[in-house]
Amino acid sequence: xxxxxxxxxxxxxxxxxxxxxxxxxxxxxxxxxxxxxxxxxxxxxxxxxxxxxxxxxxxxxxxxxxxxxxxxxxxxxxxxxxxxxxxxxxxxxxxxxxxxxxxxxxxxxxxxxxxxxxxxxxxxxxxxxxxxxxxxxxxxxxxxxxxxxxxxxxxxxxxxxxxxxxxxxxxxxxxxxxxxxxxxxxxxxxxxxxxxxxxxxxxxxxxxxxxxxxxxxxxxxxxxxxxxxxxxxxxxxxxxxxxxxxxxxxxxxxxxxxxxxxxxxxxxxxxxxxxxxxxxxxxxxxxxxxxxxxxxxxxxxxxxxxxxxxxxxxxxxxxxxxxxxxxxxxxxxxxxxxxxxxxxxxx
Numbered sequence: 001x002x003x004x005x006x007x008x009x010x011x012x013x014x015x016x017x018x019x020x021x022x023x024x025x026x027x028x029x030x031x032x033x034x035x036x037x038x039x040x041x042x043x044x045x046x047x048x049x050x051x052x053x054x055x056x057x058x059x060x061x062x063x064x065x066x067x068x069x070x071x072x073x074x075x076x077x078x079x080x081x082x083x084x085x086x087x088x089x090x091x092x093x094x095x096x097x098x099x100x101x102x103x104x105x106x107x108x109x110x111x112x113x114x115x116x117x118x119x120x121x122x123x124x125x126x127x128x129x130x131x132x133x134x135x136x137x138x139x140x141x142x143x144x145x146x147x148x149x150x151x152x153x154x155x156x157x158x159x160x161x162x163x164x165x166x167x168x169x170x171x172x173x174x175x176x177x178x179x180x181x182x183x184x185x186x187x188x189x190x191x192x193x194x195x196x197x198x199x200x201x202x203x204x205x206x207x208x209x210x211x212x213x214x215x216x217x218x219x220x221x222x223x224x225x226x227x228x229x230x231x232x233x234x235x236x237x238x239x240x241x242x243x244x245x246x247x248x249x250x251x252x253x254x255x256x257x258x259x260x261x262x263x264x265x266x267x268x269x270x271x272x273x274x275x276x277x278x279x280x281x282x283x284x285x286x287x288x289x290x291x292x293x294x295x296x297x298x299x300x301x302x303x304x305x306x307x308x309x310x311x312x313x314x315x316x317x318x319x320x321x322x323x324x325x326x327x328x329x330x331x332x333x334x335x336x337x338x339x340x341x342x343x344x345x346x347x
Contacts, residue, residue: 002218012044016097016179017047017102020084029061032049040116127213130176131158135148152303168254172198175199297313
């Protein structure tokens with residue numbers, strides 16, 4: 001993907017920055033400070049944070065920013081929902097006055113040019129939806145650094161699909177779309193039976209209506225930062241949640257593509273096991289492993305360089321064996337049963 005043309009100044013778009021928050025008292029003040037520190041015109045910026053039934057001090061912290069223009073919206077659902085986050089985002093959009101909705105998460109960080117970069121690209125190129133890059137940061141262990149590299153793999157896949165006009169994946173921590181387009185495609189209707197999917201499934205709905213007006217913003221100034229999961233249990237729960245959305249993908253060719261990758265990883269394990277009895281299969285496994293390493297190295301190098309984290313690619317030789325097993329498991333577990341998200345058991 002080429003570097004984008006971005007309008008540097010003279011902005012006219014009213015923007016609504018929105019996020020859903022649940023039990024984020026430790027970090028939400030950092031996110032709010034970063035949003036308020038943006039160099040985008042204050043008179044064109046609206047900030048709405050939705051408190052999703054937090055049991056800690058999240059709502060009080062958000063409310064303390066009221067004098068700086070931060071609006072607190074509190075969900076008060078008396079009936080159980082399976083998609084609280086979609087409800088929160090939909091309510092924020094309903095109350096918003098902006099033309100462009102810019103969604104992020106309540107535990108993210110961003111540079112002061114984030115918003116002006118997103119809007120500068122929007123005003124220059126006129127897309128109806130913009131997916132922007134997300135990166136892990138402040139990793140504290142080898143496990144978290146491994147997650148960071150694997151996450152770049154996913155971000156790159158999303159960018160590549162959008163760049164080839166087959167929009168399928170994105171990340172809700174850094175996603176912008178026009179308010180009128182959100183309503184034109186019916187919002188979250190027909191995709192609200194899953195707890196997750198406020199990003200990818202909405203992207204696919206919009207892509208069906210506007211296939212050539214979805215963009216990925218390849219700009220370092222547009223990067224939003226979040227944290228890797230500290231424990232294996234948290235990591236697996238997150239990945240199961242992400243994988244659960246695949247059953248709702250509209251583009252069946254993309255589903256077939258993902259299944260093909262899954263089957264390739266299965267064949268690696270099968271050939272390794274058969275190689276214990278026949279050297280032919282072990283040679284086949286070795287060839288597959290080398291090809292996987294070479295192609296993924298070539299793929300990840302420019303992505304890691306874009307994020308200024310090229311050294312992470314050195315972990316690839318460690319990640320690949322683990323990733324094979326993990327990918328097979330997630331492909332099965334992500335499409336069955338329930339998982340825990342924000343202290344709730346959902347599907």
